[in-house]
Each structure stands twice: as structure tokens, then as C-alpha cells.
Amino acid sequence: MVKSLILVEGEDDIKFIHLLLAYLKVNKKKIVVKRLNDKSSFFKIETYEKKTILETLKSGEYNKLLFIFDSDFEEDNKKYGGFINSQREIKRIIEEIKERVGFDFYTDYYIMCDPKTKNGNLEHLIISTLPTEKEQCVNELLECIKPYKNHGNKKIVLSSYKTIFDEPDYNFSHSNYGVLTSKLILLIKV
Amino acid sequence: MEKSRTLALIDRYKKSKFGEQFTDSMYPIFQALTSLKTIRDWIDINNERNSNRLFSWISEIEEIDAETGDIKKLDRIISTSIEAKNLAKIINDDRAIKEMEDTRSFADGYSISHRVNEERVHNLLKSIESRFIEANRLSSFLTKKSEDKLEVIEELINRLKSKKEQTIFSSHKQESETFMNFKSKALSQIDIVRYKKITNLKIENLNRINIFAGINNSGKTSLLEAIDFLINQNDIYNFLDMQRRRGKFIKLNSLWLDSEFLNSIELKGVFNYVPISVKIDKKREKNDNINKDLYLSTIEIESLFGDDNLSSSARLFEDKSEKFYKTIKIVCNNAYSSPFSIQNKSDLEKHYARAVSKNVLNDILDFIKEHIDNDLQDIRFTKEYVETFKVNHKEFTIDLSNFGEGLQRVFYIALQFASAQNGVIFIDELENGLHYTLLESFTKFIQKLAVKLNVQVFLTTHSKETIEAFVSNGFNNEDISFYRLTQSRRTGEINTIKYDSSLLLEEFRENQEVRGW
Numbered sequence: 001m002v003k004s005l006i007l008v009e010g011e012d013d014i015k016f017i018h019l020l021l022a023y024l025k026v027n028k029k030k031i032v033v034k035r036l037n038d039k040s041s042f043f044k045i046e047t048y049e050k051k052t053i054l055e056t057l058k059s060g061e062y063n064k065l066l067f068i069f070d071s072d073f074e075e076d077n078k079k080y081g082g083f084i085n086s087q088r089e090i091k092r093i094i095e096e097i098k099e100r101v102g103f104d105f106y107t108d109y110y111i112m113c114d115p116k117t118k119n120g121n122l123e124h125l126i127i128s129t130l131p132t133e134k135e136q137c138v139n140e141l142l143e144c145i146k147p148y149k150n151h152g153n154k155k156i157v158l159s160s161y162k163t164i165f166d167e168p169d170y171n172f173s174h175s176n177y178g179v180l181t182s183k184l185i186l187l188i189k190v
Numbered sequence: 191m192e193k194s195r196t197l198a199l200i201d202r203y204k205k206s207k208f209g210e211q212f213t214d215s216m217y218p219i220f221q222a223l224t225s226l227k228t229i230r231d232w233i234d235i236n237n238e239r240n241s242n243r244l245f246s247w248i249s250e251i252e253e254i255d256a257e258t259g260d261i262k263k264l265d266r267i268i269s270t271s272i273e274a275k276n277l278a279k280i281i282n283d284d285r286a287i288k289e290m291e292d293t294r295s296f297a298d299g300y301s302i303s304h305r306v307n308e309e310r311v312h313n314l315l316k317s318i319e320s321r322f323i324e325a326n327r328l329s330s331f332l333t334k335k336s337e338d339k340l341e342v343i344e345e346l347i348n349r350l351k352s353k354k355e356q357t358i359f360s361s362h363k364q365e366s367e368t369f370m371n372f373k374s375k376a377l378s379q380i381d382i383v384r385y386k387k388i389t390n391l392k393i394e395n396l397n398r399i400n401i402f403a404g405i406n407n408s409g410k411t412s413l414l415e416a417i418d419f420l421i422n423q424n425d426i427y428n429f430l431d432m433q434r435r436r437g438k439f440i441k442l443n444s445l446w447l448d449s450e451f452l453n454s455i456e457l458k459g460v461f462n463y464v465p466i467s468v469k470i471d472k473k474r475e476k477n478d479n480i481n482k483d484l485y486l487s488t489i490e491i492e493s494l495f496g497d498d499n500l501s502s503s504a505r506l507f508e509d510k511s512e513k514f515y516k517t518i519k520i521v522c523n524n525a526y527s528s529p530f531s532i533q534n535k536s537d538l539e540k541h542y543a544r545a546v547s548k549n550v551l552n553d554i555l556d557f558i559k560e561h562i563d564n565d566l567q568d569i570r571f572t573k574e575y576v577e578t579f580k581v582n583h584k585e586f587t588i589d590l591s592n593f594g595e596g597l598q599r600v601f602y603i604a605l606q607f608a609s610a611q612n613g614v615i616f617i618d619e620l621e622n623g624l625h626y627t628l629l630e631s632f633t634k635f636i637q638k639l640a641v642k643l644n645v646q647v648f649l650t651t652h653s654k655e656t657i658e659a660f661v662s663n664g665f666n667n668e669d670i671s672f673y674r675l676t677q678s679r680r681t682g683e684i685n686t687i688k689y690d691s692s693l694l695l696e697e698f699r700e701n702q703e704v705r706g707w
Contacts (some may be wrong), residue, residue, distance in 0.1 A: 029503040060679030
């Protein structure tokens, strides 16, 4: 059986993607989700060598590859931060991977961010799917804690909102998940 | 006179650097040594040098491990008066003595001695003679079937009497010589140019423990067989026996082998920095001396170890096969364990004898007692009525075959490590018959045996639990390499994807599938 490979950054991303795949009723046997641990790993060819991804692609065990990672902020990282830098780098590494593998195959990418600002990460995407007033509430809190520069607070805010507002885990039917959802569906189409 | 010779030798021993090891229980050994003129003469030839050499054989010695720098204690080579007496048979055989010293095993040296094997052949012929005398008494009962047998025996006798230099026909395999009788770096690289559906597969930087996994029919067992042929060089018996096992025959069927051997085999590798190779081919000879009626074809093996080029062949006839070789030499000691083939009892006896002489039998029994059956006291090879293993259990003595397949498998695999000392062992489907709860302890035991006896391990598995057990048992993870065999969907070529132990652990933590799909 040939499988599709989804590469994500961290543990939270893996959990999120698995929940989304379950929501889409995708056959999980056809998909492998692996984490690369940090964003910069996505853009280094050594990552794909060390994790045997290149060899598995060459053998044809994977025939499709989807990259999912955070946009982050350009001001935090001049090379990889922000939507435009991320897009440029992922296109570059995709070309390098295909050259190393020796043949063309299906690839795609999705950059996690706030759809309006194109900045941020998975948490920003999730917050953007909250009802307007709740989204506003969370954003004001995030703005409030900005000077403390503790990025961990974003996760605390995210998990708090579920308890405070009694929200279900994720509203996958929201239009802001549309692009990601269609990319995942395309992945499992023969 | 004899007593004073014994005491004099003991006195010299006590004054030697091994002197502190003397105990009264060693007296019979000294008595045996001094009772034999051959040994006394040998000592006298070069008094001090040979005496010290002899003393090193009857003493424990220390050796520094070249890889770890640890000091290791090596057991006595000669520890009984029987061994001391038998030493006289091989003391002037330099090759046998060298083998004995290199392996620190009296049994190994004894088994390759010319004189011992000459005696063996002579005793076999004596036993055949007495059986012929008995058969003659019953000649009135000869049937057509028996007469056919007589023709075969006549042919065997003629060939035995033949004084041709180029071909040596043997119906009994002699002990193979090995190129590598000392601790070595082992097999570092293999290149399967062509074997069955594997072509141009190169695997470099092999480790002490090499695990191969993959989906069914991915070529795991074929890979194991290919490495086995490479190590066994021109050993035609080994090749034919592997075919017998593959075909699941009790006795090899030549017609089957002739029809199944379709493509030539070419294998290369590097063993302790020495390039090695094997080519196996089939041809039809045009020799007029061959009985064409039943002749099928000839299997030829050409092997290369550095500059040492050897060959052997087997002529296949419908009812038999004839083997030809000048000498058989293999790269190193080796053993093959498969759950799908019946073990030859004489091979098992050899493995058992070596396990005893290399002091691993107790380790094996301790493992079985601790992890499988703590009422088991001992397992011994006996030849009372039939050659078999008898188990002394707490309340009974019974044949090993009455115990579970798992216990038997553990026992047989562990025994074979002794025969593979300073060499390689091949284990097909390690997990077969074993409960998952045993895997972590058994894989650790295997790794310890591999270190103790300096054995390189090649094994196949379907089981994720087995692979996990090797890394999670925590023993020398840097010694483990894991390979997944894959067949390219585009080219059909078989390749391997290598994982070291740290990547394996990472994959298991993330619940990833490493065995292929």
C-alpha cells in the first residue's frame, strides 16, 4: 500500500491534524504524520536524509508529501519568519527534495497563520475560527500580555478559552479551515 | 618414576607466572601429561618455551579487549585429564594447535587435526567392514533395491580408492577450514550483485547486531541466505543444504534443484578489510566420463578471499549428487537458525559440545530457568537410545521435544552462538514461537552472548515488538542497526532503508511503523 506523508512541527500539531483527519473521516492507514520538531528543520535537506524520508520517497512507499508549519513573525526571524519567507523557503526545499529523489511526485504545503494577517501559527488559526466576540476577547488578552513576551501564554489562553466559553474542541466546519481541509482531502485522492 | 615426573612438572608450574592457580584438583591433568611420551618429548624439545606454552593452556589467562580496553579472563583450554591425554594426538600438529590457541578451545583444535581425522576415517571403515561382514551373512535376502544400493557403494569405494589429484570425492564433509580464526572486525559491507530478486544491493557499515524487516516476500530470508553463502565461500555442502532447507526436503532432491536453479549468483563483501566474493553458477558438462543417462547439470562455486581463489562443484544426477573440491575454506565460524527447518542432530551435538567447552551452556540454562521455567535443572545431549536432548526437570527427566516450541527455540538459538564464536550467526524470524513478554530479556541475552563470544548477528523479523525490544532493553544500543527492505514501486529493485538505534527509538515514541507497508 502506498501512503501519503504529512510533516508537521510539534506534538500539538500532530494532535490537531489527527483530530482534523478523524473529522474528515479519512482512512488513517493511508496517511503517516511525522513531526520535525522545529520550523528550521523543514528547510534543511539533512532533516530528510536523517529521518529516512528521502529513501522512503525514492522507494515509492510515500507518493505524496504535505508540509504543514507555522508562518510565525518576520520580526522574530528574518530568514524563516513570516508568510513570504516561509513560502519562499518551502518552495526551495521542495525542489531540492525532488532533485535528490530523482523524480517528480505530488507535494503541497500549508502555512498555519491568522488568515487575515498571514502571521502567527496554529493557535492564531484556531482563534480566528472562534465566534467574533470571543475572538475579540482572546485577542485583547493576548495584546494585554504582549509586554511579558511569554509565548507559552498563548497556549494557556487557548486552553482557557475552551473552559471559560465552554467551546467544543475545534470548529472544523469553519471556513478558515477550508484551505487546509481541501489539501488534506486531495492528499488521499488516488 | 612417573610420580616424580608429575611432581617435577607441578613444581615447574608453581614457579611459573601461572603458579598461583595450582590446586590439588589439577593433579590428574599433570599426571596425564607426564604419562605420555609424546608430550614429554615435546616439552623437552624447547624446554622453557614449550613448558610455558603448555602451562598457558592449563591456566586461565587475561587479555585486553582491543576495542574496549577492558581486561577479560579467558578460561583454561585444557581442564580435564581426558583432554590432557588427547592432547598427545595433536601436539605435533601445528595447524590444530594454532586453532586451539586462537579459539581457546581444545575441541576446535582437536576436530581439525589430521591425525584425529585420519583415525576417524580408519574407524569408520572398520565399522563399515564389520557391517559388510554381517550383510554377507544375510546375502540370501538381497533384493533389487539392495542390489541398487550395492552399486552405489561400489562407486563410492572406487572413488575413495582413486588417486586423482584434481578431484576429491567425499561423502562425508570434513571440517571446513576458516580464513579468520582470530577476533576480527567482522563483515563490514555486503554487495549482492545478483541473488534471486535482489540485484545491486549494497549495504555498508554493518554493525554487530543487524536487524532486517520488511513486508512478506520483500527478500529478508533471501538476504540472509546471500550473506550466508558469502561467508561460507566454496562450501558446496552448505550451499546444497540451504537448497534442501528452502525446498523443505529431508533429503535434497537433485531434480528439483536442477529445475529451480535458474540464475547465477554473485555476491561480494568486505570482511576485516579483506575483499571477499562468491559466484555460483550452473552448467552442463561435456565430459565423456559422466554417465549421461542420469546426469542433469553441475553447480559450480568460485570463491575469493583476498587473493585466495577456491572452487568446488556438485554434479547433479537424478538419484544423487557428487561433490568435488580440493579444499573447502570459509570466512569464519557461522551458524544458521530457522524455525522452518529441522535441525540436523549431529550439528546440534556439535553446537552443544561447543557450548559446554566455551562455558556458555550454564548461561543458557540460567536464562531459561530465570525467564521460562524455574524448575528446569539441566539439559543434556544423550545418545542412549537415540541422539536427543534430555531435560532434568524438578520432578522428572524427559525429552526436550516435550517442552514448548518457544523454550526449544531459545535453547537452540543460544546453543548456536557457541558455534559462531568469532564469526557470524544468521537467525530467521527470531520471534517465531516466543511470547512477547520474553522478547526484551531474550534480545538482551542474545546481545550479551554476541559480545561474550564475539559474534556478529544477522536476523530477520516481522515483529515490531522484537525490534522495540532490542532498543528498549538498553544494552549497547550503538551496536544495533535496523534495515527495512523495500521494493521500489518504480523500478522493482530491492533496497534497504537504514535506521540507527536513536532514530528507531524516536520512531517508536511517535508510534511510527518501521517495518514497511
